[in-house]
Amino acid sequence: MLDFFTGHYAYWFTIILLCVGLYGILFKKNLIKKTIGLAILQISVVLYFVSIASKWDATVPVLDPNIPVDQVANYLNPLPHTLMLTAIVVGVATLGVAFTLLIAIYNRYNTLDEQELIEKIQ
Template identity: 80%
Template sequence: MLDFFFGHYAYWFSIILFSIGMYGMLFKKTLIKKIIGLSILQSSVILFFVSVASKVDATVPVYDYNIPVENVANYMNPLPHTLMLTAIVVGVATLGVAFTLLIAIYNRYQTLDEQELIERIHD
């Protein structure tokens, strides 16, 4: 049992981060904490995909005379890592836009509490 836990520590860490991010998004009342939870959740998904795509003792897919081409298990697939790099860039841009919208919401309604904001919008 311990071998299973320690052998898959990246997956367990991803699950813990995902749970923390989901908790922040669902149960926190201020919008800033919800956005921080979303960022943590996104980081956990990126960590999960990178840990799934990594291989032990694999190399980049550049032709090397010492590694036989027929054995593709010796090479690492760069596509998941590239997609996660794109996801990081999109996540940073989304986070910037979200915080900009939060500033605009605060300037207009003078609150970032979700329930208070809903009441002020409907009044």
């Protein structure tokens, strides 16, 4: 049972974080809040990848001459890390675009509240 817990608790927390992010996206009316929810969602996925890369008792994926590489269990899996570097940067780019659009919206309608925006558009 403890085994199952230690094996899975990281997933559960990630899932909760994902749900929090999704909640922000779906139910928050303020557009900046939505953006924050988006950021949480993205980082949670990053967290998932990072947590699957881990191995018990392994070291970081930087070569240490004292630790042999033929024992794979000695090093963490570098691939998810790489992927997540990319994903983080992609997330920042997305957020940049979102901010740009937010400023454009505010310039035009002087509000960032979804309800008011819909009223003003119609």
